[in-house]
Amino acid sequence: MASLFLLFLLVVPFAALLLLLLLAAVVRPRRVRIPIKGRHVLITGGSSGIGLALARRAATEGARVSILARNPARLEEARDTIRLATGVDAAVLAADVRDPTAVARALEEAGPVDVLVCNQGVFVPQELETQELEEVRFMVEVNLMGSFHLIKAALPAMKARARETGLPASIALVSSQAGQVGVYGYTAYSASKFGLRGLAEALQHEVIADNIHVSLIFPPDTETPGFAEEHKRRPELTHMIAGSSGGMKPDDVAEKALKGIKSGTFIIPCNFEGIMLSIATAGLSPQRSYLTAFVEVLGAGFMRLLGLCFQWNWFNTIEKWHAKKSNK
Ligand SMILES: NC(=O)C1=CN([C@@H]2O[C@H](COP(=O)(O)OP(=O)(O)OC[C@H]3O[C@@H](n4cnc5c(N)ncnc54)[C@H](OP(=O)(O)O)[C@@H]3O)[C@@H](O)[C@H]2O)C=CC1
Numbered sequence: 001m002a003s004l005f006l007l008f009l010l011v012v013p014f015a016a017l018l019l020l021l022l023l024a025a026v027v028r029p030r031r032v033r034i035p036i037k038g039r040h041v042l043i044t045g046g047s048s049g050i051g052l053a054l055a056r057r058a059a060t061e062g063a064r065v066s067i068l069a070r071n072p073a074r075l076e077e078a079r080d081t082i083r084l085a086t087g088v089d090a091a092v093l094a095a096d097v098r099d100p101t102a103v104a105r106a107l108e109e110a111g112p113v114d115v116l117v118c119n120q121g122v123f124v125p126q127e128l129e130t131q132e133l134e135e136v137r138f139m140v141e142v143n144l145m146g147s148f149h150l151i152k153a154a155l156p157a158m159k160a161r162a163r164e165t166g167l168p169a170s171i172a173l174v175s176s177q178a179g180q181v182g183v184y185g186y187t188a189y190s191a192s193k194f195g196l197r198g199l200a201e202a203l204q205h206e207v208i209a210d211n212i213h214v215s216l217i218f219p220p221d222t223e224t225p226g227f228a229e230e231h232k233r234r235p236e237l238t239h240m241i242a243g244s245s246g247g248m249k250p251d252d253v254a255e256k257a258l259k260g261i262k263s264g265t266f267i268i269p270c271n272f273e274g275i276m277l278s279i280a281t282a283g284l285s286p287q288r289s290y291l292t293a294f295v296e297v298l299g300a301g302f303m304r305l306l307g308l309c310f311q312w313n314w315f316n317t318i319e320k321w322h323a324k325k326s327n328k
C-alpha cells in the first residue's frame with residue numbers, strides 16, 4: 001500500500017512535467033514582446049471610457065497616440081485630458097467606423113499604425129422580440145463591421161511598417177465577457193462580440209507571417225460613460241446575470257489590456273471571473289503560454305462542470321423571475 005502511494009507520488013509530478021514539456025513544444029504562436037514606446041498606437045473609441053483610459057496609459061508609456069471617434073467635441077476634450085495627464089499630444093480623427101470611406105481617409109491621415117486597438121462599441125440591451133431591427137443592425141455595424149473596416153484600412157501600411165522596422169505589430173479587438181457567453185438581453189450585442197472572435201482567430205492565421213499579433217480583450221461591466229447610459233435601460237435579468245462578474249474601473253481594464261497586448265496574448269481576461277471564463281471557453285484559440293495551456297488542459301473537465309453550474313443558476317434566476325411576474 002505504502003509503496004503504491006510512493007509510486008503515485010513519483011508518477012504524478014513526472015506526468016505533469018511531461019505534459020508541461022509537451023505543451024512548451026506545441027503552443028503557437030511563439031512568445032513575443034511588442035514594444036509600445038515610440039510607436040504609433042491608434043485607439044478607436046478613444047474619446048471615452050475604456051478607450052480613453054487606454055490612450056492615457058499608452059501615452060504614459062511613451063507611445064505616439066491617435067484616437068478615433070465620431071464626435072469632434074468629445075475628441076478635443078479627450079485630447080485635453082490626455083495632454084493634462086501625460087503631457088502627450090494625441091492626434092484626433094473624427095470618423096464613423098460604419099463608413100469605410102471615412103475610415104480609410106482617417107487612417108491615411110493618421111499614417112502607418114503599429115498597434116491598432118478596435119475598441120469602439122455600442123450596447124443597447126433589450127429582448128430581441130421587442131428590439132427594433134435598426135438597433136440590432138446598429139450594434140453589428142459599429143462593433144463588428146466597423147472593426148472589419150478599420151483592419152482593412154490599416155493592414156497594408158501596418159504590414160509594410162512591420163517589415164521595415166522588423167518590430168512586431170498588434171491588432172487588438174475589444175470584445176466583452178458577453179462575447180464569451182450569451183447573456184439575456186444581449187442577443188445582438190453578444191452576436192457582434194462573438195463575431196469578433198471568429199474574425200480574430202482567422203485573422204491571426206493570416207497575419208502571423210507578417211509579424212502581426214492579434215489580441216481579444218474581454219472586459220466585464222466597466223464604469224464608463226457608455227455603461228452609465230446602458231444601465232438606465234438594462235432589463236432586470238440582464239443586470240442579474242451580468243452581475244455574476246464583478247465590475248471594474250476603466251483604468252484597471254486598460255492596464256490589463258495593455259499588458260496583454262504587449263505580450264501578444266490572444267485571449268485577454270480582465271478580472272478573476274474573466275480568467276475562469278477564458279479557461280472554460282478556451283476552445284481552439286491560439287495560446288502562446290504553456291503555463292496557461294497547462295491550466296486549460298487540466299482544468300477543462302472541471303471548468304465545464306463549473307460552467308454548467310453557472311448556467312443552472314442563471315436558468316433558475318430566469319425561472320423565478322417569470323414566476324414572480326406571473327404571480328403579480
Ligand atoms: N463598459 C462596459 O461595461 C463594457 C464595455 N465593453 C466594450 O468596451 C468598448 C468601450 O466601451 P466603453 O468605454 O464602455 O464605451 P463608451 O460608450 O464610454 O465609449 C465608446 C467610444 O466609442 C466611440 N464610438 C461609438 N460609436 C462609434 C462609431 N460608430 N464610430 C466611431 N467611434 C464610435 C465613442 O465616441 P463617439 O460616440 O463620439 O463616436 C466613444 O469614444 C466597447 O467596445 C464595449 O462594447 C466590453 C465590456 C464591458
Ligand SMILES: CCCCCCCCCCCCCCCC(=O)[C@@H](N)CO
Nearest residue numbers: 123176177178221242244245276280307
Ligand atoms: C465557468 C466559470 C464562469 C465564470 C463566471 C461567468 C460570469 C459571466 C458574466 C457575464 C457578464 C457579461 C457582462 C457584459 C458587459 C458588457 O459588455 C456590457 N456592460 C456592455 O458593455
